[in-house]
Amino acid sequence: MSLMAKRWEELADIKRVLARRDWFPGTSGNLAIKIDDEPISFLVTASGKDKTKETNEDFLLVDSKGQPVGETHLKPSAETLLHVEIFNKTNAGCSLHVHTVDNNVISELYGDKGSITFKGQEIIKAYGLWDEDAEFTIPIIYNHAHIPTLAADFAKFVKADAGAILIRNHGITAWGRDALEAKKYLEASEFLFSYHLKLLSFKHVMV
Numbered sequence: 001m002s003l004m005a006k007r008w009e010e011l012a013d014i015k016r017v018l019a020r021r022d023w024f025p026g027t028s029g030n031l032a033i034k035i036d037d038e039p040i041s042f043l044v045t046a047s048g049k050d051k052t053k054e055t056n057e058d059f060l061l062v063d064s065k066g067q068p069v070g071e072t073h074l075k076p077s078a079e080t081l082l083h084v085e086i087f088n089k090t091n092a093g094c095s096l097h098v099h100t101v102d103n104n105v106i107s108e109l110y111g112d113k114g115s116i117t118f119k120g121q122e123i124i125k126a127y128g129l130w131d132e133d134a135e136f137t138i139p140i141i142y143n144h145a146h147i148p149t150l151a152a153d154f155a156k157f158v159k160a161d162a163g164a165i166l167i168r169n170h171g172i173t174a175w176g177r178d179a180l181e182a183k184k185y186l187e188a189s190e191f192l193f194s195y196h197l198k199l200l201s202f203k204h205v206m207v
């Protein structure tokens with residue numbers, strides 16, 4: 001099997017799992033997986049599609065600027081430039097973007113603060129943090145409609161080979177050195193968002 005076919009399958013597997021969780025409402029979400037380093041190229045979801053459906057036109061190959069490689073009628077994701085920043089600035093191999101109600105509510109609650117920090121939770125180990133008092137901070141950026149502006153803002157927080165960034169009232173992008181790590185970062189973040197919101201709602205009832 002070619003590297004391209006292997007990576008296609010890896011991304012299709014993740015897409016299938018996330019779709020079953022309902023993490024692609026209303027055609028939202030986009031996924032990317034690196035194919036080559038020099039020069040950088042990666043597979044990205046085609047724009048505007050229902051990501052819960054599986055077809056052989058789900059992904060297309062783009063270059064380090066997010067432009068399609070070769071002739072295609074497919075349009076790369078509108079948010080390809082965010083994945084471009086990740087692959088150009090780090091050694092990440094996979095980048096995942098989803099819109100969920102939980103990540104949107106958290107981004108609105110903590111948006112003015114500019115970030116949310118989690119600590120004292122076992123699942124923080126999914127971020128590779130093993131200390132008892134480890135903290136994980138997720139930056140929250142403004143949802144610029146102009147994608148190059150959004151990407152420039154986003155890039156300021158892309159500092160490691162794995163990470164997560166919330167875009168206010170929009171969604172989360174999580175990335176990692178490979179597909180497993182990116183999925184781990186995404187799932188740990190969504191777990192923490194959901195836990196945090198549930199805890200807040202119980203506290204509200206109890207006081």
Ligand SMILES: CSC[C@@H](O)[C@@H](O)C(=O)COP(=O)(O)O
Nearest residue numbers: 026028029030047048049077078
């Ligand atoms: C209907 S979702 C809004 C989109 O603009 C976007 O935020 C998104 O996640 C999906 O866009 P896409 O171009 O299909 O990758």
Ligand SMILES: [Zn+2]
Nearest residue numbers: 028029079171
């Ligand atoms: Zn989006």
